[in-house]
Amino acid sequence: MDAPRPAAAPAGFSAESTFKGVLWHQRWEMFDGVTVPGRNDVATLCDAVKLPADLTGKRVLDVGAWNGCFSFECERRGAREVVAMSLEDPEETGFNRLKHALDSDVQYLTGSVYTLSPEQLGTFDVVLFLGVLYHLRYPLLAIDRLRGVSAGDVYVETHVVDNHKWLRGPWAKLTQLVGGSTLRATPLWRQYREFELHKDDQSNWFGPNVSAVVEAFDSAGFKTSHTGSWQSRAGFLAKACPIPERLLGHTYEGCDANTAVVGLESCAAS
Template sequence: MANLSQAAHPSLADDIEALGPWFHNLHLPDGTQTAPGHFLGDFPTFKWEQIRDHLPSDLGGWTALDIGCNAGFYSFELARRGARVTGVDHDPHYLRQARWAAGQLGLEPQVRFQEMAVYDLAATAERYDLVLFMGVLYHLRYPLLGLDIVARKVGRRMIFQTLTMPGEEELEPPADVPIDQREVMVEAGWPKMAFIEHRLANDPTNWWAPNHAAVEAMLRSAGLRVLERPGHEIYVCEPGEPREELAGIEAELRAATGLARAKAGSR
């Protein structure tokens, strides 16, 4: 669907149509929008409005990583605040949109886009002042592995968002659960994550829906501290104190990501 501005600029409208379909409704400098009829409304502008005041207005000197960047909406907003941004996505369709939009917005010098899956980040050495990990976790077949990898990339802050299942209750997690007292696990507030075997919202990649308690527990388990919740399903995090139990997962993490084999092969 084209808006009035697109009708006045047929070549721009042609580009947008050729690059479609769009999941991010980007607002271009002349007022043209890439997905004005989005089923969620003006997405992700309304989501950005929930988090923008929880980030520094001046990100000059910061590096940022936008995981699952799609057409680059969040990458562009961070670049406008002065950050040097790397956007990664596994889908070349969205990366073509993002690179085209960066040119339209004049942000090419500040933003670069790479084709990369979450798990590929394990093989990179960079850490970033700011990481956006939004709308990705529930699409991962191995979500805690992905979160463990991402947590190691966070220098100062992470904005995390995921689809959740209903329930805001929380239990104080016990240090240990006796094997014959597992009934506590079905109580409201116990960290739980629903597995979606088939589809949710007609999307076969919606694999998981954690409850709020599970989100907070997984973030803590990955070595992150939740600072605030600016909106529904959104968490602002920072690196926490090193947890003793995390030291024991390094070998498992390296094996799961192929780094152990790569190291052995280099000998």
């Protein structure tokens, strides 16, 4: 099944005047023949992470929504409710202008992945977690929080380091000597200095390899599969399953000690 095509643009609609001044990170065909000009193509990425073309009846959360194009795409695919969550002002990112132009029912929540709460938001059938993980200083906490609001599938896309040099400076050649297959088989996280990953972006903190992403999500109560890799990116499908006993008992990281922080108590029985 193919994803639904966009509707025709309303008479007299002008994207140039409607979105003047908006910085687009996401490229998306909002109306037939009308595309907002970001660098991250929504259709391509949805295919890469294998997001279903039909989301009829699903409740969807888009974490790190930014412009909101993935949120609106989920609505187009039939989701019964979509919540877009991001730190940015929706007036500045173009979200509100898109919502108005599309006559959309997508809701916007200003907030952080670290504060996700099933008590406040309930749970979701589908969660999008695209291009967020490597920007986080506390990635495992974020994954715990995702588990608290997940009742189904989490679609993950992130930067990964499997095809990158692991070591800095003259030690970088050692990566080639050790062998890429050895490093890929071991779950590893690479921490970045400011502007180390991208010279114009200081917001990158960690680069996991594929194995590390799978194990991180599995450790929080997901069954995780690697769905594909391209360049320095990878996609994953994390399906909610029972919370591991390791996180529920009297340990330093167990919910008995850290309920308010990790938010796992409410999903202990799920």
